Amino acid sequence: QVQLVESGGGLVQAGGSLRLSCAASGRTFSRYAMGWFRQAPGKEREFVAAISGSGTNTYYADSMKGRFTISRDIAKITVYLQMNSLKPEDTAVYYCAAGTTTSSMARGKGDYWGQGIQVTVSS
Numbered sequence: 001q002v003q004l005v006e007s008g009g010g011l012v013q014a015g016g017s018l019r020l021s022c023a024a025s026g027r028t029f030s031r032y033a034m035g036w037f038r039q040a041p042g043k044e045r046e047f048v049a050a051i052s053g054s055g056t057n058t059y060y061a062d063s064m065k066g067r068f069t070i071s072r073d074i075a076k077i078t079v080y081l082q083m084n085s086l087k088p089e090d091t092a093v094y095y096c097a098a099g100t101t102t103s104s105m106a107r108g109k110g111d112y113w114g115q116g117i118q119v120t121v122s123s
Helices: 102-106
Strands: 004-007 010-013 018-024 033-039 046-051 058-060 068-073 078-083 092-099 117-122
Touching (some): 018 033, 033 068, 046 068, 046 102, 058 068, 092 102
Antiparallel strands (some): 004 018, 033 092, 046 058
8 A cells, every 4th residue: 555645736937846745655665656647627637757666767748848857765755746837737736646657657547646736827
């Protein structure tokens, strides 16, 4: 069992930055690929980024490449999402998830999910 708790969301102006954190419980943290997803009002949940268990491989949705960076600290059992050059269309609830592989997470598959955290980008 893995429990995930997101933090770091909030309100930011367009062009600004935020760093989301996802603290995980459980001793098997490094076995899981970790990922971020988001869901905007009235839209389906979409994949944002994923990182392998070792942290050596990352995978991004095309629209996030160059602006978002996913990383993980195995010692702190935490995964991060650094978001730069934020746009109003990035406004959504962001979810942290643990899954099997980065490719499976890119297809929307996660074994464990956080409760989500709101990110609002004002224009």
